[in-house]
Amino acid sequence: MNDNAYLKCIDPSCGLEYPISSKNIECERGHLLDVKYKKTPSTDLKELFYARRNPQGSIFNESGVWRFRELINFCQIDTTNQEECSKYLVSLDGAEGRQSKPYQMSKVANFIGMNHDSLWLQPEGYNPSGSFKDNGMSTAITHAKMINARKIICASTGNTSAAAAMFTANENMECDVYIPAGQIAPGKLSQAYQFGAQIIQVQGNFDDALAKSLKDAKERDGYTVNSINPFRIEGQKTIPYRAIEYLNWQAPDWIVYPGGALGNISSCGKALMELYEWGWIKKIPRIAAINADGASTLYDLYNGSNLRWNKGKPDTEIIKQYYHDLDKKGIRPKTKATAIQIGRPANILKGLRSLELTNGVVEKVSDSEMLDGMSIVGLNGFDCEMASGATPAGIKKLIEKEIIKKDDVVVGILTGRQKDSSLPVDYHNNPANRFAIPPRD
Numbered sequence: 001m002n003d004n005a006y007l008k009c010i011d012p013s014c015g016l017e018y019p020i021s022s023k024n025i026e027c028e029r030g031h032l033l034d035v036k037y038k039k040t041p042s043t044d045l046k047e048l049f050y051a052r053r054n055p056q057g058s059i060f061n062e063s064g065v066w067r068f069r070e071l072i073n074f075c076q077i078d079t080t081n082q083e084e085c086s087k088y089l090v091s092l093d094g095a096e097g098r099q100s101k102p103y104q105m106s107k108v109a110n111f112i113g114m115n116h117d118s119l120w121l122q123p124e125g126y127n128p129s130g131s132f133k134d135n136g137m138s139t140a141i142t143h144a145k146m147i148n149a150r151k152i153i154c155a156s157t158g159n160t161s162a163a164a165a166m167f168t169a170n171e172n173m174e175c176d177v178y179i180p181a182g183q184i185a186p187g188k189l190s191q192a193y194q195f196g197a198q199i200i201q202v203q204g205n206f207d208d209a210l211a212k213s214l215k216d217a218k219e220r221d222g223y224t225v226n227s228i229n230p231f232r233i234e235g236q237k238t239i240p241y242r243a244i245e246y247l248n249w250q251a252p253d254w255i256v257y258p259g260g261a262l263g264n265i266s267s268c269g270k271a272l273m274e275l276y277e278w279g280w281i282k283k284i285p286r287i288a289a290i291n292a293d294g295a296s297t298l299y300d301l302y303n304g305s306n307l308r309w310n311k312g313k314p315d316t317e318i319i320k321q322y323y324h325d326l327d328k329k330g331i332r333p334k335t336k337a338t339a340i341q342i343g344r345p346a347n348i349l350k351g352l353r354s355l356e357l358t359n360g361v362v363e364k365v366s367d368s369e370m371l372d373g374m375s376i377v378g379l380n381g382f383d384c385e386m387a388s389g390a391t392p393a394g395i396k397k398l399i400e401k402e403i404i405k406k407d408d409v410v411v412g413i414l415t416g417r418q419k420d421s422s423l424p425v426d427y428h429n430n431p432a433n434r435f436a437i438p439p440r441d
């Protein structure tokens with residue numbers, strides 16, 4: 001053990017630091033925390049990571065998360081020692097992140113109006129629980145195990161609970177899942193049941209469920225694995241690692257995500273800044289976050305109110321006023337893409353930081369645009385859910401606005417696989433839909 005890794009508050013005017021073994025995943029003053037590393041990892045590791053694609057009997061080489069373990073070594077273990085890895089690192093037998101890499105999809109490129117070879121889409125739905133959430137859950141549960149936490153708590157629009165329940169079942173831990181009653185796709189809810197989680201139904205929406213779960217976690221000594229957990233953010237860094245490694249560490253021009261609680265863009269921004277500072281990449285890709293029209297907090301604040309990270313001094317009054325107005329008008333987030341039906345993105349400040357560091361943009365798309373995006377991905381033979389359809393739909397919109405240029409290299413993340421079987425059935429049964437193939441007698 002050494003002292004390379006520690007936790008640090010993201011608010012520069014606070015800046016409190018905590019040891020990595022801290023039980024609190026938030027700053028005592030209520031701010032978000034970052035995992036920080038003192039040492040610069042050598043670029044020689046690029047070859048080691050590549051060599052591990054032949055796993056040589058190690059599940060930690062097979063894992064698309066732990067293959068990069070030197071870059072997320074908050075456990076501060078000897079990463080070449082198999083026995084030590086097995087003792088600390090939590091893995092679904094190497095399956096998290098194993099299947100995810102960028103693919104070219106010609107029909108999606110045509111739909112968007114891009115060159116076939118400059119558009120890459122990375123299906124994170126090919127994770128064991130069916131979404132990108134497994135990337136960060138392996139690292140969050142690793143930290144939970146490190147500090148001997150017994151009860152894992154999360155609020156979820158479905159995929160977080162599926163991932164948390166799968167990992168906790170494997171590790172023989174307890175898992176309490178807070179869901180907005182009646183608003184979870186049955187295919188996601190059933191996973192939490194199947195993996196033995198305790199479901200707690202909260203009347204209200206996701207934002208209400210999160211608030212209740214955070215309160216209960218404090219009172220009942222629970223360990224929160226929502227994306228405010230900085231260790232989840234560490235695991236999710238491997239999503240851009242895999243994409244950029246696949247492109248021979250040539251940074252693309254853009255990385256595009258659907259935006260919900262904004263853990264992904266927070267994590268991607270951190271990954272890119274670190275890679276850039278370490279000299280692993282020569283330029284920083286721009287991040288694009290795509291909101292749903294019906295849950296467009298980031299879009300409204302970033303584009304409408306010009307809210308910026310502002311080097312660590314964001315005008316948080318603008319956010320408070322926006323939430324206050326939503327409440328006063330009784331506006332609830334509303335989209336069929338339930339994974340991004342979030343009105344109060346818990347990572348908004350880290351998200352803004354990522355946008356500032358990467359010169360990012362925010363776009364929003366309608367439900368019907370997302371369904372078209374989801375469906376054209378399907379016609380290429382790849383599976384994704386409606387929220388992930390925001391990625392192709394958002395790229396298309398940004399191309400039309402000439403913010404993304406036609407020959408820019410773009411990596412879009414498809415965050416989860418289809419778990420709401422009624423959506424494609426309804427889509428294809430309506431001949432008015434752009435890509436519908438209605439059934440025939």
Ligand SMILES: *Cc1c(COP(=O)(O)O)cnc(C)c1O
Pocket residue numbers: 131132133159160227258259260261262263264265339340385387388415416417
């Ligand atoms: C959780 C989730 C999102 C939202 O991701 P954030 O990192 O919270 O913005 C998007 N798509 C899917 C499929 C998800 O499960």
Ligand SMILES: [Zn+2]
Pocket residue numbers: 009010011014015016027028029030031
């Ligand atoms: Zn702080």
